[in-house]
Amino acid sequence: MAPDSLFYSPMQNKPLLVIEELYHSYQEGGDSRPILNGINLQVAEHECIALLGRSGSGKSTLLNMLAGIDTPQQGCINIMGQAIHDLSERERTLLRRRHIGFVYQFFNLIPTLTVAENIGLPLELNGHKEREIKKLVGLILSDIGLGNRWNAYPDQLSGGEQQRIAIARALVHNPAIVLADEPTGNLDAETGEHIMRILLGLSKQLKRTLIIVTHSLEVAEKADRILTLNDGTLSTHGDPHW
Amino acid sequence: MVGSRLRLAGFRHQRRHAWQTVLAILGIALGVAVVMAVGLANQSASRAFAITMEQISGRVTHQILGGPNGLPEQLYTQLRLQQSHLKSAPVVEGVVHIGEEQFTLLGLDPLSEQPFRTVTQLPDAGLLARILTQENGLLISAYTAKRLGLSAGDQVTLDITARTSVVEIMALFGEQQGAVLDGVLVSDIATAQTLLAQFGMLDRIDLALRPDQIAPLQQWLPKGFQLVETGQRTSAMENMSKAFQTNLSAMSLLALLVGGFLIYNTATFSVLQRRRQFGIMRLLGATRSELFQVILFEQFLIGLIGTLIGMGAGILLARELLWLVSRTINDLYYTVTISRLDLAPEILLAGVMLGLLTTLLASAAPAWEATRSRPQSVNRRSVIEQQSHRALPWLLLIGLFTMGLGLLLAKFSDRSLLLGFAALFCFIVGYCLLVPAMVPTLSRLIQYPIKWLFGTIGRLATRGINATLSRTGPAISALTLAIAATIGMGIMVDSFRTTVGQWLGQTLQGDIYISVPHSSSKRASAPLPEELPTEVLKLPGVKEISTGRHVTLESAHGPVNMLAIGLSSTSYRGFNFKGDTLANIWQQFSTGKLVLISEPYAYHNRLQVGDSVTLLTPDGNRVFTIGGIFYDYGSDRGLLVMPREHYAAIWRDNQVTTLGIYLKQQTALDTVLSKVKETTSRFEMPLTVRANQEILKHSLAIFDRTFTITQVLRLLVIAVAFVGILSAMMALQLERAKEHAILRATGLTPRQLLGQITLQTLLMGLMAALLAIPLGWLMAEILIHVINVRAFGWSMPSQLSPSILMEAILFAQIAALLAGLYPSLRMARTRPALALREE
Known part of the structure; x- marks a missing residue:
């Protein structure tokens, strides 16, 4: 397999995620605007991929499809051996609950839950016992350096702190894949750098597969592979440095 | 099993928006209180009557009844x-x-x-x-x-x-x-x-008969007496007030419907405010059913608290309503003393069920809607509005279908009062669904004059209504319903009052009337002294007199009120017939072969001109042909009229109950009135002497007294609606905090923002008032032409009084202004930075 192939995996691990011939378009007035035009991709376990592209190129759409919250018009997404399009809405939700973590540009924390409750929510949804939830939340809070903000509400935190909580929430239940949609897009350069360090560090430490959508080449350069989505097609951007 | 953190997030949201939760609880509590109060008062009246009858009747199986004098x-x-x-x-x-x-x-x-x-x-x-x-x-x-x-x-x-x-x-x-x-x-x-x-x-002879004793006793019984079953008679009496009690129940349900609307509004706003939150939960893996359960459970608790408070308030309110219900039943139907509120478990249970079911039904749609939202739409606020606008054709279709169903129910449900009310509710619900679809058209119609009048502020205000239809639609619907209820009931009571006034004016042809103040007999009104008519005729200025005898007779249809009249030359004008009469009606009437029946009697017994009624006379049953059906609003039980001379001959009863005095032209009423009073004072028993206009005034006062309870319920419906509007307006304005903060950040002064929000709420009030007029008129038409006819047998023309419409528009404006005032002031004072950060 050639090193620039989209099916290339530097770690040569077994594929965790396989995308085949993915097509999707949006209706704009009477016209159809293709957004994904035959996407093929294979992502290995523990791999980190950065996805670049212009605004409106379909990066977030692709991420939503990987999370099973949007469905392609054509093509197949296979996560951990399960074809998403064969799953019911409920099964897709359960797959997302167990195996996928999400980090957003705008944090998306639940304003009426405390820091600990926000992080504990995926664990509770996955049926963990309360004692176990407390333990895991405590561990990850110290990992992200916010062990003292246990009972704070999101609106009492800075943007960087909120994003760290969002990262903790995405990773706490040990998902196989973490999807991050412009996680530093709403933060200053220094904080963004700090956040990326935490996200990549934790993903590496916990051996998670990470897919980051970003506009920043600097952020992308920290990934194993950089892919660019342009005119609905995916291409490699260059050799990974990290 | 739904996670505690999902529920916790919901409860904290309710706590953060405590005023919204309190208003929702208040709405459902008021709705439940009104339904329970009316139910308990009705039940107490029925039960007091039934128990008293049971105690008084004891083991009586049959009764022997006689004529008007017993x-x-x-x-x-x-x-x-x-x-x-x-x-x-x-x-x-x-x-x-x-x-x-x-x-x-x-x-x-x-x-x-x-x-x-x-x-x-x-x-x-x-x-x-x-x-x-x-x-x-x-x-x-x-x-x-x-x-x-x-x-x-x-x-x-x-x-x-x-x-x-x-x-x-x-x-x-x-x-x-x-x-x-x-x-x-x-x-x-x-x-x-x-x-x-x-x-x-x-008055009667009570009997305890075995089945084999009935037929021989009937054979033995002399002519002019009747053997009747006790149960049959008791239920016939109780049925008299059934329509009145059903009407009260239906009105109380209207309060619950408005309360339900309030719950729907609150639940919708609560869901809309948390769309983003629900989206995140969905992203984290919460299933649709888990979210549905969370929202429903939260609303269930609100409903439960509201219902429990409503039950307590309902019991207190029932104590107040009890005497109003008992007074009306005593005024119109039969004597019953209701001194104790009967806390019937079935009514209490029905109140709880209604409160909880209304809450769950009203919350089900927003809860379902929340779970249908796709997680990726979390960041797209426009999606909500797009969905709202996309739903409009469906709402229009469902609304028209529901109204069509109401039309079919009204047309083909024959005489069923309950189905009549079902038709009314279909119209109300159907119309409320049409309202959001009509808002964009109205916005477009008013946007140019408003822009011309108020400039940019005006344009922002009208655009805002249409742009946030998901929020403004339900608020305008709730306000529309409340205003329509005010208009509908207002037109109905006004039409009824006008008709009764006109009818009294026509019926009271005499100038002065004499009667006995209280009657002690349950069968016949107390008679006047025998020599009174002759004495009155001798008075100067008196042209002629008419005489009347009011009695209750036994008929094949149960007890019936009879008015035997000795007509004066102008008394005929007092009868306004419905439809055709038999030929030469007055000529035939004077022969005693015909009776005239009132409209309610004809309706309840399905009788027409040319049919016959069988009355128990001292000589046995006698058949009379119906010569005409006249309008009569004196009693919903119905009335039979026949010439007094023939009544006197048949029933051997020559007594007179009322005396009508007709004056010669250009005679001073006051002079004759004092002469008549002087004459009546010579008799031992006190008599009531009243001039025509005084009776009219007195009768309308009794009419108003009868409708006191209707007015009380109307006010309660308005109270529930006002809470709904206040809740909707506050939620709407606070939900748009960021939009307002952006406007402030862009350069709008607090005063301009206050103006914009106030103008918007006033426009919403105006739209609601305009949309409420057709619905109010429709409600009045159904109340007058379907409900009143089926409940009481009365038909009457509807009268659209401009003052009722003006009042409604004014009420809408005041309600909208008051409801919008607090959130407007709050938003105008809020620091934009804070609102932007909170978002």
Whole structure:
């Protein structure tokens, strides 16, 4: 397999995620605007991929499809051996609950839950016992350096702190894949750098597969592979440095 | 099992928006309170009547009834002698007053009572001897005595047919029965006959018959008397007030419907405010059913708290409504004393179920909607509005379908009152669904004049309504419903009042009327002195007189009110016939072959001109042809009219109950009035002398009194609606905090922002008022032409009074302004940075 192939995996691990011939378009007035035009991709376990592209190129759409919250018009997404399009809405939700973590540009924390409750929510949804939830939340809070903000509400935190909580929430239940949609897009350069360090560090430490959508080449350069989505097609951007 | 953090997030949201939650609880509490109060008051009235009848009737299976003056004592003597094997007891029954309170006086024969009633079981033989021998002595129920602070040996003054009699309380009875015998006085039959001036006459003979004894007794019974089953008679009496009670229940349900709307609004806003939150939860893996359960459980708790508060408030309100219901039933139907609220478990349970079901039904749609939202739409606010606008054709379709269903129900449900109300509710719900679809069109229509008047602020205000249709739509619908209810009920009561006023004006052809103030008899109004008509005719200025005799007769359709009239030359004008009459109606009427029947009597008994009615006369049953059906709003039970001379000959009753005096032209009314009063004062019994206009005024006062309870319920519906509007407006304005903060950040001054928000709420009020006019008119049409006809048998033209519409528009504006004021002030004062950060 050639090193620039989209099916290339530097770690040569077994594929965790396989995308085949993915097509999707949006209706704009009477016209159809293709957004994904035959996407093929294979992502290995523990791999980190950065996805670049212009605004409106379909990066977030692709991420939503990987999370099973949007469905392609054509093509197949296979996560951990399960074809998403064969799953019911409920099964897709359960797959997302167990195996996928999400980090957003705008944090998306639940304003009426405390820091600990926000992080504990995926664990509770996955049926963990309360004692176990407390333990895991405590561990990850110290990992992200916010062990003292246990009972704070999101609106009492800075943007960087909120994003760290969002990262903790995405990773706490040990998902196989973490999807991050412009996680530093709403933060200053220094904080963004700090956040990326935490996200990549934790993903590496916990051996998670990470897919980051970003506009920043600097952020992308920290990934194993950089892919660019342009005119609905995916291409490699260059050799990974990290 | 739904996670506690999902629920916790919901509860904290409710706590953060406590005012919204409190208003929702208040709305459902008010709705439940009104339904429960009316239900408990109705139930207490029915139960008081049923229990009193049961205690009074005891083991009575049948009754022998006579004509308008009752039956002679001799019949009872004959029965005892010739049918000695039958268990029978004579009864005299009348109405007396102690102060302002009305009581039923039962005259019984203690010696014959043993097989019938336990209430009259006497503790000792000495008392029996006293009851039989002492004049003006009676028994009073232990409950009533305690309530009035009376005890055995006390003396009380009874007001009987404008006379007073002082009686002694010999003993108390019914200690075990508690309040059920409240309102009943018992005396020896001879005492009752003396007090009620029914010498030698009985009201009925009670019997306890085996099935094989019925036919022989019917054969034995002389002509002019009737054997009737007790249960049949009791239920016929109770049915009289059923329509009135059904109407009250339906009105109370309207309050719950408005309350339901409020719950829907609150739940919708609560869901809309948390769309983002639900989206995140969905992203984290919460399933649709888990979210649905979370929202529904949260609303269920709100409903439960509201329902429990509503139950408490309902019981308190029921105590207030009880006397209004009892007064109306006493005014219009039969005597019943309801001194205690009957907390019937079935009504309490129905209140709980209604409160919770309304909450769950009203919240189900927003909860379902929240779970249908796709997680990726979290960041797209426009998606919500796009969805709202996409839903408009569907709402329009469902609304039209529901209204069509209402039309079919109204047209093809024959005479069913319940289906009539179902039709009304279909129209209301259907129309409310149309409202959001009509808002964009109205916005477009008003945007240019508003922009011209108010500039950019005006444009922002109109655009805002349309752009946030998901929020403004339900708020305008709620306001529309409340205003429409005000218009609908207003038009109905106004049309009714106008019609009754016109009818009274036409019916009261005489200039002065004389009658007896109170009647003690349940069958016939108290008669005037025999020589009074002749005395009045002699007075200067009197041209002629008309006479009337009001009695209750037994007919094939149960008891029926009869007015036997001696017509004056102009009395004919007092009758306004519905449809055609038989040819030469007045000529035939004067021969005594025909009777005229009132519209309610014709409706309830499905009778037409040319049909016949069978009446019990002293010579047995007699058939009369119906010559015409006249409009009459005096009683929903119906009335029969026949010439007095023929009535007197058939029923051997020459007495007169009312006297109408017609004056010669250019005679001063006041002069004759004082002469008539002078004449009547010469008689021992006090008589009421009233001029035509005074009666009109008095009757309309009674009309207004009857509708007091309707007005109270109307006010309660408005109160629930106002809470709904306030809740919707506050939620709407606070939900748009960021939009307002952006406007402030862009350069809008606090005053301009206040102006924009106030203008917007006023425009919403105006839209609601405009949209409420057709619905209010439609509600009035159904109330007048479907509900009133089915409930009471009255038809009348509807009258659209501009003042009612003006009031409604004004109310909408004030409600919208008040509801928008607090959020406007709050938003105008909020620092933009804070609002932007909160978002």
